[in-house]
Amino acid sequence: MPPMPPITERARDLAFPEGPVAMADGSVVLVEIAAGRITRVMPDGRKLTVATPGGGPNGAALGPDGKLYVCNNGGFEWAVDKGFTKPAGTPGDWSGGRIERVDLDTGRVEVLYDSVDGRGLRGPNDIVFDADGGFWFTDLGKTFHDRIDHGGLYYARADGSMIRTAAYPVANPNGIGLSPDGRTVYAAETPSGRLWAWTITGPGELAPQTWPEVEHPRLLGPAPGFRRYDSLAVEACGNICVASLRIGGIEVYAPDGPVIDFVPFDDPYTTNICFGGADLRTAFITLSGTGRLVSVPWPRAGLRLANS
Numbered sequence: 001m002p003p004m005p006p007i008t009e010r011a012r013d014l015a016f017p018e019g020p021v022a023m024a025d026g027s028v029v030l031v032e033i034a035a036g037r038i039t040r041v042m043p044d045g046r047k048l049t050v051a052t053p054g055g056g057p058n059g060a061a062l063g064p065d066g067k068l069y070v071c072n073n074g075g076f077e078w079a080v081d082k083g084f085t086k087p088a089g090t091p092g093d094w095s096g097g098r099i100e101r102v103d104l105d106t107g108r109v110e111v112l113y114d115s116v117d118g119r120g121l122r123g124p125n126d127i128v129f130d131a132d133g134g135f136w137f138t139d140l141g142k143t144f145h146d147r148i149d150h151g152g153l154y155y156a157r158a159d160g161s162m163i164r165t166a167a168y169p170v171a172n173p174n175g176i177g178l179s180p181d182g183r184t185v186y187a188a189e190t191p192s193g194r195l196w197a198w199t200i201t202g203p204g205e206l207a208p209q210t211w212p213e214v215e216h217p218r219l220l221g222p223a224p225g226f227r228r229y230d231s232l233a234v235e236a237c238g239n240i241c242v243a244s245l246r247i248g249g250i251e252v253y254a255p256d257g258p259v260i261d262f263v264p265f266d267d268p269y270t271t272n273i274c275f276g277g278a279d280l281r282t283a284f285i286t287l288s289g290t291g292r293l294v295s296v297p298w299p300r301a302g303l304r305l306a307n308s
Helices: none
Strands: 008-011 017-022 028-032 037-041 047-051 057-062 068-072 078-081 084-087 098-102 109-113 124-129 134-139 151-157 163-170 173-178 184-189 194-202 218-220 228-234 240-245 249-253 259-264 270-276 282-287 292-297
Touching (some): 017 057, 017 068, 017 292, 028 057, 037 057, 124 228, 151 173, 173 240, 184 228, 194 228, 240 270, 240 282, 249 270
Antiparallel strands (some): 017 028, 037 047, 068 098, 068 124, 098 109, 124 134, 134 151, 173 184, 184 194, 194 218, 240 249, 282 292
């Protein structure tokens, strides 16, 4: 295994941080899933509470109106395993998932969507905006002691006017991202440790598939051995950087599939990555099991996201 890169710790004592968004002023907005909180980590390390929507705020992205759009999974039960905090099922008071819009200046939280096609959202997880002002998001589904609710891939408008199913069911999709040309959407499955690519034909529309490839048109990888995938980010050159649970690090896939790099971290719950800085060569990583946000210099530039 390659050595862990030199890291800069940006914040600690975070309650299972996820969904980092690098801001123009050098701060990073992230969620603390276990606290139901959205927090802004300033360049000097100060932590400012933006909003407390409750539930389980998860993935986040800036919208065309400058507001923060948040996938809220409704919350988890929590456990500590060998000193690392981790999700451990669904709480008894869980009431469903939702997509929320958060005003970063006032902290006001609005529920934008809580259902699609007559089905309640289960566990919205990660989100990415396209150049048309809409957004793709994953729903991880929800795990109970006696069943697992299906997840899916969805598309919606930021003004609340439209939400549609793009692929359903999908086996616990987690991280999501778009190719630099906007023609491919990637999603990483958590339990299988697989990365999939769909061809986009229009806003919220995917190329037709035939059974049994209804869900999965193209498999990238998978990498050898057991892993569980979390969130992801895309580089400007098209590589896909996937946070890998259990082995604790970032696996980098080439657009045509093979893993070309692995960057290890000292937390098996390495959950997310985003790019910031003037040249987008600083990677911000959430090490959720130990409650830290860190940054590392990245060898390649990240893809500039819509609305950034």
